[in-house]
Amino acid sequence: MDFISFSIQTLNALQYGLLLFLVASGLTLVFGIMGVINLAHGSFYMIGAYLAFAITSKTGSFFIALLLGIPLAATLGAALEWLLFRHLYKRNHLEQVLLTYGLILIFEELRSILLGDDVHGVDVPALFGASVRLSDTLSYPVYRLLMSGVCIVLAAGMYGLIHRTRLGMMIRAGNHDRDMVEALGIDINRIYLMVFALGVTLAAFAGLIAAPVSSVYPGMGSQVLIVSFVIVVIGGIGSVWGALLAALIIGFADTFGKVLLPESAGLGVYLVMAVVLLWRPEGIFKRS
Numbered sequence: 001m002d003f004i005s006f007s008i009q010t011l012n013a014l015q016y017g018l019l020l021f022l023v024a025s026g027l028t029l030v031f032g033i034m035g036v037i038n039l040a041h042g043s044f045y046m047i048g049a050y051l052a053f054a055i056t057s058k059t060g061s062f063f064i065a066l067l068l069g070i071p072l073a074a075t076l077g078a079a080l081e082w083l084l085f086r087h088l089y090k091r092n093h094l095e096q097v098l099l100t101y102g103l104i105l106i107f108e109e110l111r112s113i114l115l116g117d118d119v120h121g122v123d124v125p126a127l128f129g130a131s132v133r134l135s136d137t138l139s140y141p142v143y144r145l146l147m148s149g150v151c152i153v154l155a156a157g158m159y160g161l162i163h164r165t166r167l168g169m170m171i172r173a174g175n176h177d178r179d180m181v182e183a184l185g186i187d188i189n190r191i192y193l194m195v196f197a198l199g200v201t202l203a204a205f206a207g208l209i210a211a212p213v214s215s216v217y218p219g220m221g222s223q224v225l226i227v228s229f230v231i232v233v234i235g236g237i238g239s240v241w242g243a244l245l246a247a248l249i250i251g252f253a254d255t256f257g258k259v260l261l262p263e264s265a266g267l268g269v270y271l272v273m274a275v276v277l278l279w280r281p282e283g284i285f286k287r288s
Contacts, residue, residue: 032238
């Protein structure tokens with residue numbers, strides 16, 4: 001592998017890892033703060049991708065899909081937390097698993113009824129359809145670079161939200177001790193609603209921006225969900241920065257595994273998880 005090919009794979013790994021972080025960060029926040037095992041989290045990624053396809057197909061504009069998809073995802077997250085998840089906080093994990101698995105089935109059936117079972121594609125916006133030439137024969141799409149940049153900005157924004165705002169202070173307090181937050185008179189239900197809506201929005205946004213560079217297909221959320229849970233376990237449950245580091249590790253392991261060891265690339269992700277858990281059973285960071 002020459003230097004140019006290595007650079008391209010490095011950019012691919014970075015972009016994939018940052019995209020996984022958007023999904024996994026919401027999952028680790030919901031589990032770490034709310035104590036809910038949400039098996040339907042991958043479905044929100046799928047919903048984002050299908051929103052990109054459906055709205056772009058109707059309007060012809062990917063930017064309109066972004067403008068409409070983000071508030072729709074936030075509204076869906078807030079509605080689900082208020083109608084369903086709010087009743088699960090003091091229930092056992094089995095009931096949480098049953099409800100969220102039921103949501104997966106509902107979302108898949110609605111997707112099949114409304115949009116069919118075909119594989120779809122979303123065109124890259126013409127404004128970002130160019131490529132950066134790296135050599136005489138190799139180039140790298142501008143849109144993929146933009147995806148990485150947006151994910152980095154969002155990661156920095158999450159850092160500012162969690163560590164530099166009053167809301168972030170309450171989120172971190174709730175992450176460590178939910179009972180204490182309630183005892184201080186803070187409306188924990190409002191925090192839960194905002195956290196869950198944020199998690200859903202991040203996952204759906206990841207699906208929205210990933211749609212132009214990947215196929216939109218039935219069951220696409222399941223694969224992302226599995227990898228996201230691996231990231232949460234590696235990074236440490238409840239740790240956003242552990243999720244970021246773990247997502248980058250998984251992104252590089254998966255990308256270079258497919259290039260160097262294509263026949264056993266799928267094992268690389270789980271091998272990394274096994275090694276990390278042998279080293280630190282509670283994950284790289286126990287809490288954010």
